Amino acid sequence: MRFVCLALCLALLAGCAGGPRIDTRYNAVGQNSRVQYIVLHYTSTDLARSLQLLTEGEVSSHYLIGDSPATIYRLVDEDRRAWHAGVSEWQGRTWLNGTTIGIELVNQGFYQGPNGRYWQPFAPAQIDALIPLLKDIVQRHQLPLGSIIAHSDIAPQRKVDPGPLFPWQRLAEAGLLPWPDAAAVARQQALFSASLPSVAWFQGQLARQGYEVAEHGELDRATRNVLAAFQMKYRQANYDGEPDAETAALLLVLNQQMQN
Structure with missing residues (x-):
């Protein structure tokens, strides 16, 4: 009898430790992904510094794409919030960290030269890596056309990334972006x-x-x-x-x- 009581107590403790029992046999039709947009950025620095900033500080992103080689790093799971958007708004929705996937590309951005700003081109291999990643995210989250946007779109008063050399038309040719006829x-x-x-x-x-x-x-x-x-x-x-x-x-x- 003593052993039976002990077994019951252990079973009860195990149940408490594992949380409440939940019946998962039913699944609602009325649902979709929490992800509404994908936001593209450049890092304004090199790979080593980008990794440090995005993994050790308060700023983060879901993905980082290196420049040489064009390695894709996943830094935050897609079901978790990354801190990449800041104060932001798009289509009336605000504070977009909670509803977006952030992708950073290693790129110096720009520097001021004697004739104005000089922008660093994106490595072709980076874009070759980015496009399949975008297609995969769009497919898994069932995002409509127009869901891939720039940091400068959602925060135009303070951000310019990914800048005027980012090849948006290549994304359009890949079926990821609307493009004007x-x-x-x-x-x-x-x-x-x-x-x-x-x-x-x-x-x-x-x-x-x-x-x-x-x-x-x-x-x-x-x-x-x-x-x-x-x-x-x-x-x-x-x-x-x-x-x-x-x-x-x-x-x-x-x-x-x-x-x-």
Whole structure:
């Protein structure tokens, strides 16, 4: 009898130690991934320093892609929050650390030269490694087209990464990003060259893209920064933050394509 009591006590203790018994036979249809976006960054430093910063400090990311060789490091499990986005907003959602996967690419970013900023190109092998990783994440989390964004998209007042040399069009060619139809852009640009829309129109179109932008009709510094962030992705030869006919055409065509 004493042994029976001891066995029962041990069983009860084991049950308490393992937590409550949960029946997992049922699974709800109404669910999806907590991940809504993938945010791309550059590290602004070399691999050794990138690993140190992203593993030993408060800043982190889910993945880091080296430059030579283009090794993919997983630093945070996808079901855990990484601290890569900071104060951020996209499509009305804020503080995006909890709903995004962050990917850092080892790249120095830019330095100031006598003729302005010099940007470091991305190693082709890095992009070759990035694209399959993005496809895998998109497939597993069932993310819609347009879910891969830049740090500069979600924080245009303080961030410029991954910068104007990041090859967004390669991601579009891989089916990962919406891209404006060139013929449609040319037609719209001709029309906008004759009559440029108002600043309020630009602000409204940028907000439709997902940017946080005040729609007050004034061409202030904040609006210019948002325009530059958009141009840095879709018109990398000129990202001056000016509301011109080509930018208007790119915005309109992209928003129309995403609506259809």
